[in-house]
Amino acid sequence: QALADSFLPLFDNMPSIPFHAQGNKKHKCVVAHAKYIPRPKPHVIFSPRYLAEYPHESIVETVKPELIHAWLKWRKRPYGHNETFIRKAIELGLTSYHAKAHTRTYARVKAEMEN
Secondary structure, eight states: OHHHHHTGGGGTTOOOOOEEEOBOTTSOBSSSSEEEEOSSSOEEEEOHHHHHHSOHHHHHHHHHHHHHHHHHHHTTSOOSSOHHHHHHHHHTTOOEEEETTEEEEHHHHHHHHHO
């Protein structure tokens, strides 16, 4: 939580969004890494395995995109992987976009959106 809250100044000092680890009853992960849940109360869930096994730098690279989703929702804007999301990701120095079992750079995604 402290890590996520440390980035709030990059997001117009929006209110803190709860981040927590969550697995299902069989102790399997509910998400691959992390997921922004907008309703009923915005929060982010992390895979306990991801938190235990991945380096700090990887976790930072995962926290920031989840905060972008929350920031867009807080601003009452569409909070998917849209152009505003991509621009903010590039502004924050993020490099990778993970979706549907493939990885692309944010710069490539932005170029694809502009074409």
